[in-house]
Structures are given as structure tokens and as C-alpha cells.
Amino acid sequence: xxNTTIVRNDWTVSEVQSLFKMxxxxxxxxxxxxxxxxxxxxxxxxSTLLSIKTGACxxxxxxxxxxxxxSTDVEKEKLMEVDKVLEAAQKAKAQxxxxxxxxxxxxxxxxxxxxxxxxxxxxxxxLGLETCMTLGMLDAEQAGTLQQAGLDYYNHNxxxxxxxxxxxxxxxxxxxxxxxxxxxxxxxxxxxSGGIVGLGEKSVDRASLLVQLANxxxxxxxxxxxxxxxxEGTPLADVDDLDSFEFIRCIAVARIMMxxxxxxxxxxxxxxxxxxxxxxxxxxxxSIFYGCKLLTTPNPEADSDMMLxxxxxxxxxxxNAKTPEQLQDEEHTLRTAIVNQENSDLFYDASAS
Ligand code: SAM
Ligand code: DTB
Ligand code: SF4
Numbered sequence: 001x002x003n004t005t006i007v008r009n010d011w012t013v014s015e016v017q018s019l020f021k022m023x024x025x026x027x028x029x030x031x032x033x034x035x036x037x038x039x040x041x042x043x044x045x046x047s048t049l050l051s052i053k054t055g056a057c058x059x060x061x062x063x064x065x066x067x068x069x070x071s072t073d074v075e076k077e078k079l080m081e082v083d084k085v086l087e088a089a090q091k092a093k094a095q096x097x098x099x100x101x102x103x104x105x106x107x108x109x110x111x112x113x114x115x116x117x118x119x120x121x122x123x124x125x126x127l128g129l130e131t132c133m134t135l136g137m138l139d140a141e142q143a144g145t146l147q148q149a150g151l152d153y154y155n156h157n158x159x160x161x162x163x164x165x166x167x168x169x170x171x172x173x174x175x176x177x178x179x180x181x182x183x184x185x186x187x188x189x190x191x192x193s194g195g196i197v198g199l200g201e202k203s204v205d206r207a208s209l210l211v212q213l214a215n216x217x218x219x220x221x222x223x224x225x226x227x228x229x230x231x232e233g234t235p236l237a238d239v240d241d242l243d244s245f246e247f248i249r250c251i252a253v254a255r256i257m258m259x260x261x262x263x264x265x266x267x268x269x270x271x272x273x274x275x276x277x278x279x280x281x282x283x284x285x286x287s288i289f290y291g292c293k294l295l296t297t298p299n300p301e302a303d304s305d306m307m308l309x310x311x312x313x314x315x316x317x318x319x320n321a322k323t324p325e326q327l328q329d330e331e332h333t334l335r336t337a338i339v340n341q342e343n344s345d346l347f348y349d350a351s352a353s
Contacts, residue, residue: 005038007258008214009215011214011215011257012211013207016207016210016211017203017204019253019256019257020206020207020253027249027253027283028248028252028279030252031252031253031256031283031284034256035255035259038259038260040317042312042314043286043316044281044285044288044309045262045286045287045316045317046096046099046287046288046289046305046316047097047099047130047290048088048095048097048100048101049102050092050101050102051077052079053104054066054076054296055074055076055077055296056068056105057105057106057107058171059136059169059171059172060169060171062167062234062235063168063196064231065295070231070233070234072232076105082119082123085123086123086127088100089123089124089129093128095291096306097129097291098130099130099131099152100127100129100132101134101153101155102124102131102132102133103135103295104134107137108136108138109135114142114145117133117146118149121146122149122150125150131150131151132151133146133154133155134154134155137172137177137179137180138183138184142183143184143186146189147189152190153189153190153192153221153222154189154191154192155192155222156180157193157224158194158212158213159195160199160201160205160209161205162174163204164208181216181220185218190220190222192223192264193213193220193222193223193224194220194222194225194264194266195209195213196228197226197227197242198228198239198242198268199228199239200239210253210254213254213257213258214258219258219260219261220258220261221261221262223262224264224267224287225254225265225266225285226266226267227247227266227267227268228242228268229267231297244272247268251265251284255284255285256284263285263287264288264289265277265281265285265287266288267289269288269300270300277308278312288305290302290305
């Protein structure tokens with residue numbers, strides 16, 4: 001079967017709004033069809049998160065437990081020792097995670113932090129895990145240093161639409177975020193970028209966020225879609241819940257627009273029942289954060305995720321797993337080689353007799 005998926009970078013907000021408005025079953029069918037053309041539909045990639053530096057962040061992101069500007073229950077912690085980080089990574093590997101994502105409550109890393117960060121990346125890489133970090137803004141030099149150390153992915157979210165952005169964060173601009181993504185890409189790392197829904201944004205903002213992500217020069221390899229985890233003490237603690245079907249629609253539309261990206265069902269799973277998570281996988285989500293804690297808030301226990309995977313017949317994706325397209329190409333190459341070999345054997349026999 002020929003995969004005819006075209007990756008588009010010219011989406012318009014109005015056409016994405018039309019996708020959101022499709023009858024639910026039609027939207028799910030379209031997303032699932034595209035998903036199956038590009039991925040094994042019964043595989044989900046699992047990443048584990050660790051907060052390597054928690055709280056006291058100078059930024060004012062209105063959703064965040066770690067901002068120093070709000071009074072939340074989060075205890076601030078210094079940058080973790082490298083050994084402790086590697087211990088946690090080893091545990092994540094033993095539990096079946098293939099990627100280890102280290103996050104820091106920073107606006108950006110300082111020069112004095114870089115040698116420690118580099119040691120963490122090297123150590124995690126040496127354990128045979130994929131490496132990911134989310135440390136705030138990066139300049140081109142810092143991105144180069146992390147790439148050299150062996151960092152595979154850098155997570156930096158656009159968070160919301162450009163239009164809604166100033167109601168959520170005022171201490172860094174949308175352009176600052178885009179510049180960090182350019183630096184990450186320029187250094188040769190894979191990009192992990194997505195956003196949060198349920199921030200009180202309008203439906204058009206969700207479409208506009210996805211347009212920003214899909215229309216990047218190269219689409220992110222990984223797209224986390226976070227449902228807001230409401231944190232007491234933050235300005236968004238009492239925002240209205242987003243309708244569950246609207247969340248599932250976001251996953252489906254992201255899958256359609258970014259057909260070759262891993263779409264990650266990220267924060268918010270703790271409040272989703274199994275049926276809702278299953279619908280997110282049907283809509284094309286194929287990655288999760290795995291392990292009982294996100295950065296500062298709870299996530300489902302690893303055991304309950306494994307139980308859900310078993311009920312759904314889902315396997316965890318291997319490190320460097322190949323897409324159906326790559327597997328087909330390999331099979332084709334192998335078959336061609338066998339046929340060529342058989343033909344040359346025939347030719348040899350004929351000339352010998
Ligand atoms: N400080 C760095 C930064 O902001 O770039 C890295 C860590 S920050 C916690 C990473 C991302 O987590 C944010 O951009 C946001 O998308 C997500 N996030 C943080 N708090 C959240 C919450 N309460 N609910 C959902 N997602 C959240
Ligand atoms: C992402 O998009 N979601 C993760 C990760 N990238 C770093 C973070 C979710 C944080 C949820 C709230 C908390 O645990 O503090
Ligand atoms: Fe700081 Fe990141 Fe939280 Fe914003 S999201 S307050 S930058 S830790």
C-alpha cells in the first residue's frame with residue numbers, strides 16, 4: 001500500500017475550524033485513517049518526566065505551580081545532583097520507559113548550570129534512553145552545547161494561540177518561543193512542542209495554536225497536548241472545565257494536521273477515565289508521560305497504565321521504532337534483493353550447462 005500522506009505547512013485557521021466542526025464520528029474516522037497510514041495503530045511511545053529543578057521560577061505563566069508569583073503548595077528545590085537524576089532515569093528504564101525528559105522551573109538555563117545539565121544528558125544517554133529536556137528559552141550556543149552532549153529532543157511549548165497568549169504569559173513573548181524552536185532545530189535536535197487547552201481560551205484559539213505548530217518550517221516530531229491541571233493559588237485555578245469531546249477533537253485535529261508527528265496525550269490524564277483515554281488513542285494520540293508524577297502534579301500509576309494498555313491491546317513503542325512506511329520499504333528492498341539473487345542464480349546455472 002502506497003502512503004500518500006502529504007505533510008502540509010499552509011494550514012489556515014478557518015479550514016482547521018471546519019475540521020473541528022466535523023461530525024464527531026467522521027472526524028475520528030479521518031484521524032484514525034491518517035494515523036494508520038503513518039504509524040502502528042496499536043503502539044504508544046512512553047516517556048518519563050523528572051523535575052530536576054523545581055519552583056521559584058521568575059516567569060508569570062498563569063497556569064503554573066512553579067511560578068514564584070503565585071502562592072502554591074510546591075516546595076522549591078535546587079538543581080538535582082547528577083547521580084540522583086541518573087538513579088531516576090534507571091528506574092524509568094526498568095519500568096519500560098524509552099525516553100527520559102528532564103524539566104526545570106527556569107526562564108532559561110544560566111551559564112553556570114550548563115556543565116551539570118551536560119553531565120545529565122550524557123549519563124541518561126549512556127543508559128540507553130532517549131534524552132529530552134525542557135529548561136525554558138535557549139540561545140543558539142546553548143542549543144549547540146546540548147546537541148553535542150547527545151540531547152535528542154528539546155521540549156518548548158507554544159502553549160496557546162498568539163491571540164490568547166498575552167492573557168496567559170507576559171514575561172516572554174510568542175516570538176521568544178518561536179526563536180527557541182528555531183535554535184533547537186538549527187542545532188540539529190528534534191523538536192517537541194505543543195500546548196495547553198482548557199486555559200479559558202476560545203475554540204478559535206485551539207485552531208490557531210495547531211496552525212502555528214503545523215505551519216512551522218518543519219513540523220515538531222513530538223506534539224504534547226496538555227489538558228490544564230488546575231493548580232490552587234494560580235490565576236487559572238477556577239477556570240471552567242473544557243468539554244471532554246472538545247479535548248478529543250483537539251487530538252484528532254492535531255493528528256490530521258501533523259500526520260507524521262507523535263501526538264502526546266500529556267498533562268491531565270489523572271482526571272480522565274479509561275474510556276476517554278482510549279478515545280484519545282483512537283483519535284491518534286500515540287505517546288504519553290508514564291510514571292506516577294509529571295513535574296509537580298500526579299499522573300496515573302505505571303501499573304494502571306499497563307493495565308489499560310493490556311485491555312486495549314496496546315504495546316509500548318520500541319526505541320527507534322520504524323514507521324509502517326519504513327518497514328514496507330525495507331521489506332520491498334529485501335524482496336527485490338531475493339528476486340535479483342534468484343535471477344542471477346538462474347543465469348549462472350544456464351551458462352554453466
Ligand atoms: N520552565 C520551562 C518552560 O516553561 O519552558 C520548562 C517547564 S514547563 C513546566 C513546561 C510546560 O509544561 C509548559 O510550557 C506548559 O505547557 C506545561 N504545563 C505547566 N504547567 C501545567 C499545568 N498546570 N497544566 C498543564 N500543562 C502545564
Ligand atoms: C509538556 O508539554 N507537558 C509536561 C512536559 N511538557 C514538561 C509538563 C506537564 C506539567 C503538568 C503540571 C505539573 O506537573 O507541574
Ligand atoms: Fe516557569 Fe516554565 Fe512554569 Fe512558566 S511554565 S512559570 S517558565 S516553570
